[in-house]
Amino acid sequence: MVQEAVTHPFSKYLREEMMPHIWCAGCGNGIVLNCFVHALDELKADLDKLVVVSGIGCIGRTAGYTNTASFHTTHGRSIAFATGVKLANPELDVVIVSGDGDLFAIGGNHFIHAARRNIGIKVICANNFNYGMTGGQLGPTTPLEALTTTSPYGNSEHPFNLVHLAAAAGASYVARWTTLHVRRLTQSIKRLMQKEGFCFIEVISPCPEIFGRRNKMRSGLEMMEWFRKASVVENFSDPAKADITPDRIVVGEFVDIEKMSYEKLFHEKIAQINEKAMEKMS
Amino acid sequence: MSIKRSLLTGAHFLNGDVACAEGAIAAGCRFFAGYPITPATEIAEHLSERMPEFGGIYIQMEDEIASMAAVIGASYAGLKSMTATSGPGFSLMQENIGLAVMTETPCVVVDIMRGGPSTGQPTLPGQQDVMQAKWGSHGDYEIIALAPCSVQEMFSLTVEAFNLSETYRVPVLLLGDEIVAHMYEKVVIPPPDKLRIVNRKKPHVPSKDYQPFMPEEDFVPPMASFGEGYRFHATGLTHDEHGYPKTQSSEVQARLVRRLCDKIRRNVDKIVRVEEIMTEDADVVVVSYGIVARSALSAVRKARAAGIKAGFLRPITLWPFPEKQVAKAAARAKVIVVPEMNCGQLVREVERVAKSTPVSFLSKLGEDPHTPTEIFEAIKRGI
Numbered sequence: 001m002v003q004e005a006v007t008h009p010f011s012k013y014l015r016e017e018m019m020p021h022i023w024c025a026g027c028g029n030g031i032v033l034n035c036f037v038h039a040l041d042e043l044k045a046d047l048d049k050l051v052v053v054s055g056i057g058c059i060g061r062t063a064g065y066t067n068t069a070s071f072h073t074t075h076g077r078s079i080a081f082a083t084g085v086k087l088a089n090p091e092l093d094v095v096i097v098s099g100d101g102d103l104f105a106i107g108g109n110h111f112i113h114a115a116r117r118n119i120g121i122k123v124i125c126a127n128n129f130n131y132g133m134t135g136g137q138l139g140p141t142t143p144l145e146a147l148t149t150t151s152p153y154g155n156s157e158h159p160f161n162l163v164h165l166a167a168a169a170g171a172s173y174v175a176r177w178t179t180l181h182v183r184r185l186t187q188s189i190k191r192l193m194q195k196e197g198f199c200f201i202e203v204i205s206p207c208p209e210i211f212g213r214r215n216k217m218r219s220g221l222e223m224m225e226w227f228r229k230a231s232v233v234e235n236f237s238d239p240a241k242a243d244i245t246p247d248r249i250v251v252g253e254f255v256d257i258e259k260m261s262y263e264k265l266f267h268e269k270i271a272q273i274n275e276k277a278m279e280k281m282s
Numbered sequence: 283m284s285i286k287r288s289l290l291t292g293a294h295f296l297n298g299d300v301a302c303a304e305g306a307i308a309a310g311c312r313f314f315a316g317y318p319i320t321p322a323t324e325i326a327e328h329l330s331e332r333m334p335e336f337g338g339i340y341i342q343m344e345d346e347i348a349s350m351a352a353v354i355g356a357s358y359a360g361l362k363s364m365t366a367t368s369g370p371g372f373s374l375m376q377e378n379i380g381l382a383v384m385t386e387t388p389c390v391v392v393d394i395m396r397g398g399p400s401t402g403q404p405t406l407p408g409q410q411d412v413m414q415a416k417w418g419s420h421g422d423y424e425i426i427a428l429a430p431c432s433v434q435e436m437f438s439l440t441v442e443a444f445n446l447s448e449t450y451r452v453p454v455l456l457l458g459d460e461i462v463a464h465m466y467e468k469v470v471i472p473p474p475d476k477l478r479i480v481n482r483k484k485p486h487v488p489s490k491d492y493q494p495f496m497p498e499e500d501f502v503p504p505m506a507s508f509g510e511g512y513r514f515h516a517t518g519l520t521h522d523e524h525g526y527p528k529t530q531s532s533e534v535q536a537r538l539v540r541r542l543c544d545k546i547r548r549n550v551d552k553i554v555r556v557e558e559i560m561t562e563d564a565d566v567v568v569v570s571y572g573i574v575a576r577s578a579l580s581a582v583r584k585a586r587a588a589g590i591k592a593g594f595l596r597p598i599t600l601w602p603f604p605e606k607q608v609a610k611a612a613a614r615a616k617v618i619v620v621p622e623m624n625c626g627q628l629v630r631e632v633e634r635v636a637k638s639t640p641v642s643f644l645s646k647l648g649e650d651p652h653t654p655t656e657i658f659e660a661i662k663r664g665i
Contacts, residue, residue, distance in 0.1 A: 017526070018526060048510075048511045049509060051508045068513050069512065071355075072516070072517035072527075073351065073381065077381075080355070081351040081355040083315075083341070083351075084357075084363070085358060085359045086355075088312075088313055088339060088356035088360065089359040089508065092509050109344050113343075113348070266341075269334060270337055273334045273335060274287075277335065
């Protein structure tokens with residue numbers, strides 16, 4: 001019997017001509033993209049108003065995979081680029097999907113200043129604890145003592161606690177989930193998309209091929225098992241106490257506050273100036 | 283503060299940085315991202331006041347890397363965009379200038395040259411970024427760089443820089459120096475209808491047929507903005523006409539990089555501008571640019587008065603280098619004199635095209651540009 005060709009219900013959100021994707025078996029990036037797309041679908045997002053921006057790294061290919069206007073920037077500069085986009089056209093929804101090295105090592109300065117300004121761009125960070133694309137070097141989120149290709153004797157650097165950093169820098173919305181928490185992550189992305197101001201979600205994502213295999217978690221399943229055992233949901237707990245350890249990954253929403261966004265403050269100022277100019281002319 | 287939502291049409295006494303900022307406004311620039319740096323800061327200060335009067339954006343970024351990235355973002359969102367800096371900041375911008383080349387982003391980068399290397403002489407003039415302007419970002423590319431020699435040109439060449447950037451979808455550099463930026467001169471700003479303003483080509487096909495990097499006959503693809511319904515992708519990776527990465531294809535790499543260069547190489551006659559005075563019969567031709575050209579013209583006139591057949595050739599576009607014009611002048615001259623405020627940068631290009639005509643280089647570093655007398659003496663030595 002001839003079967004009718006069926007298109008995937010979410011194919012409209014993806015550039016099918018870009019498939020297959022580059023991600024390894026067991027990688028969590030596909031889950032991040034999946035949750036993002038589900039959130040867009042549930043929100044009935046206007047794809048013509050959406051701009052997806054990425055930096056460099058495995059997850060950085062997301063911009064190319066989503067069927068929206070998209071831009072793949074230089075390493076670390078997605079937030080600075082997105083700042084220009086959002087200010088130039090505040091009607092656009094500007095979402096960044098990028099990695100921990102891109103956003104917090106080379107791009108760390110842009111992250112804290114965008115959060116401080118509270119500019120309305122939305123950042124989803126896949127944190128896989130290392131530089132996957134270049135073959136597994138240590139990064140700003142690599143746990144102490146972890147083995148990577150550039151910490152062969154164990155990592156001696158203290159890692160960032162990203163949710164604490166984002167909260168301290170002034171973000172309006174801060175959450176952390178793992179790729180095991182697909183339902184909560186999807187709901188959290190919806191919240192991120194709807195909120196005013198700078199919003200940030202960290203997604204702990206498995207990288208078994210590059211990070212896991214050097215750290216006694218050879219498969220995606222083993223990494224997910226770690227997330228299952230270690231993660232505890234503690235909504236609105238103190239992000240300063242949310243350091244990631246082998247035994248404990250605090251997940252949940254940490255910050256959800258109302259604060260005027262930078263673009264709104266700036267454009268209100270422009271409107272006032274325009275009014276004065278009109279008064280002067282009349 | 284009084285609000286002036288119009289061009290400053292008329293004659294004014296301005297410094298070069300302010301004239302540049304007014305040129306940007308006149309050209310239709312509505313987005314400025316920058317970081318304070320001497321001697322370009324006054325451009326940012328003036329635009330922080332003027333941009334909002336026109337509904338435009340001024341943002342002070344956390345550094346020059348961010349400034350350049352934001353400029354590219356704003357241009358893709360549809361606004362004419364610029365940044366302004368000096369040597370150290372120009373160095374930081376280089377990677378994203380390459381991104382602007384690769385993603386064919388119209389934008390203007392003003393570099394007010396001071397003495398380097400490194401922090402160097404923040405308040406003093408230099409012409410030391412000429413080669414960095416051409417070769418500063420990695421990979422093969424061509425670039426357009428304009429060199430104003432007066433406050434009037436800080437205005438008019440800024441307008442021209444925007445027009446070129448919009449015509450060819452390229453970043454255009456304005457290479458001023460500390461003196462043209464900080465000195466005050468008379469500037470005449472024309473009425474808006476007397477200004478030639480160019481806007482980028484827009485696509486005329488539906489979204490599904492739009493290929494963001496498919497060139498037309500002039501090698502330049504029409505450009506859609508974010509939010510106009512064209513769901514296109516752009517990347518700094520080697521990409522095909524759809525904008526999709528094709529990093530393993532030597533064919534796509536060659537086609538893309540050659541076209542990016544050809545946009546400028548094959549349009550060179552439309553882009554290049556020089557000013558020539560008395561070169562037709564000149565035995566000695568002085569090739570100079572920026573503030574140094576002012577002394578050079580004075581020296582050439584002095585030489586003519588002394589009976590020496592001297593000529594003046596000023597590249598207004600440093601890049602692409604005016605090869606034909608310099609070669610032509612060199613072919614009939616006995617010697618070429620090149621005064622520069624560096625250890626020898628544009629003189630290399632002059633030597634390259636001058637062939638057998640001897641080139642005499644006159645280097646000056648530090649506080650002052652060459653005096654007319656110094657250049658006059660060099661002309662006499664050449665003869």
